[in-house]
Amino acid sequence: MSDSDKKPGFLARLFGRGGKAEPEHESARAPVAQTEADAPVVVDVDVAGSGVPTPDITGDVAATAAATASDAAASEDGVARIPADTPASSSVAVPEQDLPVPAPRRSWWTRLSAGLSRTSSALTTGITDLFTKRKLDAGTLDDLEDILIQADLGVDTAARVAKVVGSSRYEKGISGDEVRAILAGEVGDILRPVASPLVIDAAMKPFVILMVGVNGSGKTTTIGKLSAKFRAEGRSVMLAAGDTFRAAAIEQLKVWGERTRATVIAREQGADAAGLAFDALEQAKAAGTDVLLIDTAGRLQNRTELMEELAKVVRVIRKVDNGAPHAVLLVLDATVGQNAIAQVEVFRQMAGVTGLVMTKLDGTARGGILVSLASKFALPVHFIGVGEGVDDLEPFDATDFARAIAGLERAA
Ligand SMILES: Nc1nc2c(ncn2[C@@H]2O[C@H](COP(=O)(O)OP(=O)(O)OP(=O)(O)O)[C@@H](O)[C@H]2O)c(=O)[nH]1
Numbered sequence: 311m312s313d314s315d316k317k318p319g320f321l322a323r324l325f326g327r328g329g330k331a332e333p334e335h336e337s338a339r340a341p342v343a344q345t346e347a348d349a350p351v352v353v354d355v356d357v358a359g360s361g362v363p364t365p366d367i368t369g370d371v372a373a374t375a376a377a378t379a380s381d382a383a384a385s386e387d388g389v390a391r392i393p394a395d396t397p398a399s400s401s402v403a404v405p406e407q408d409l410p411v412p413a414p415r416r417s418w419w420t421r422l423s424a425g426l427s428r429t430s431s432a433l434t435t436g437i438t439d440l441f442t443k444r445k446l447d448a449g450t451l452d453d454l455e456d457i458l459i460q461a462d463l464g465v466d467t468a469a470r471v472a473k474v475v476g477s478s479r480y481e482k483g484i485s486g487d488e489v490r491a492i493l494a495g496e497v498g499d500i501l502r503p504v505a506s507p508l509v510i511d512a513a514m515k516p517f518v519i520l521m522v523g524v525n526g527s528g529k530t531t532t533i534g535k536l537s538a539k540f541r542a543e544g545r546s547v548m549l550a551a552g553d554t555f556r557a558a559a560i561e562q563l564k565v566w567g568e569r570t571r572a573t574v575i576a577r578e579q580g581a582d583a584a585g586l587a588f589d590a591l592e593q594a595k596a597a598g599t600d601v602l603l604i605d606t607a608g609r610l611q612n613r614t615e616l617m618e619e620l621a622k623v624v625r626v627i628r629k630v631d632n633g634a635p636h637a638v639l640l641v642l643d644a645t646v647g648q649n650a651i652a653q654v655e656v657f658r659q660m661a662g663v664t665g666l667v668m669t670k671l672d673g674t675a676r677g678g679i680l681v682s683l684a685s686k687f688a689l690p691v692h693f694i695g696v697g698e699g700v701d702d703l704e705p706f707d708a709t710d711f712a713r714a715i716a717g718l719e720r721a722a
């Protein structure tokens with residue numbers, strides 16, 4: 311288990327905020343006088359022509375956190391930790407056995423299946439119980455549907471799986487393992503059409519990606535992770551700090567900009583988000599930047615005026631480039647369950663969502679909702695996030711996800 315896996319709150323502490331949804335910040339929304347300070351601040355930390363590979367940001371941030379956090383000496387888990395830069399001559403004596411040992415990085419599959427374990431163990435237990443005790447009849451199939459619906463897979467998927475199980479004509483009954491294999495097969499078939507990579511069209515300079523979603527879903531963190539990916543592919547990246555509601559949000563993006571060697575366009579707190587997006591796009595065009603990632607403030611989908619504001623950001627971006635934004639990514643928190651459906655409905659309508667990213671498929675994720683969304687909306691799912699670290703974002707793989715949800719081993 312990596313350090314970021316063990317202490318999921320440390321980035322939040324670094325950025326001074328928690329992972330839960332926050333109320334909108336009305337007070338921060340007062341218009342700010344157009345002063346010189348309103349001019350975009352360009353923080354260009356790119357080393358000219360450096361070609362330096364993107365550093366391991368998890369380690370970097372962890373080191374920064376360790377060096378700066380006041381709890382470095384006695385952290386939450388009570389383990390004494392030595393800041394990474396403590397000189398060898400330090401008088402702090404820590405017995406060797408107490409020093410934290412860096413844990414080996416767990417494989418992607420291990421992290422994905424662990425993240426989906428809440429759902430997969432509920433499904434495995436429910437299905438095993440049902441098919442050990444009962445024969446295959448209409449009542450059993452109804453109960454199977456209930457189990458699948460409770461796991462957020464949706465009514466359509468539940469009916470589809472039950473139908474296949476029912477039509478299997480197993481004279482001697484059917485085992486829980488066989489049912490789970492059918493489940494994985496059907497879920498894989500539902501997910502495969504939506505598992506599509508985010509393709510950056512290099513002809514677009516910049517390729518504009520707008521990140522949207524409710525409060526705390528993981529937009530800014532995902533921007534950081536994406537920025538690292540694009541930089542590692544050799545692309546130039548600009549980040550626009552379009553969440554102008556909170557100063558901490560602007561700082562958070564600047565940190566990701568520094569860590570990933572991306573240019574950050576920011577204004578002070580309270581500035582107009584659409585105006586900032588406009589300026590950022592013009593600057594990215596002028597600079598010939600490959601990818602522009604625009605952050606936005608979190609907003610609940612039932613707050614009409616905030617959703618209108620988001621629609622305005624999209625309209626203003628189109629004034630500069632009629633084809634932009636080229637991707638509008640809705641970032642969904644995998645722990646919210648059914649509420650994700652309402653989020654997709656409204657964000658799609660108001661911001662023209664082109665694809666999904668599901669975060670927090672670690673911890674207490676309700677991953678079944680992704681299956682519901684796939685069968686209901688058929689929107690591409692580009693990435694999934696299983697942690698706060700920079701490499702905790704992976705392209706979405708339908709077969710892996712389906713097998714992990716059904717509690718099966720990874721396909722050979
Ligand atoms: N465990 C886990 N935490 C995540 C993941 N993605 C983001 N987070 C954490 O979730 C919290 C919120 O993430 P942000 O990126 O700030 O979310 P946001 O959508 O930008 O939030 P607002 O700007 O307030 O709307 C932070 O503590 C992140 O570190 C993930 O995949 N797994």
Ligand SMILES: [Mg+2]
Nearest residue numbers: 529530553559
């Ligand atoms: Mg944010």
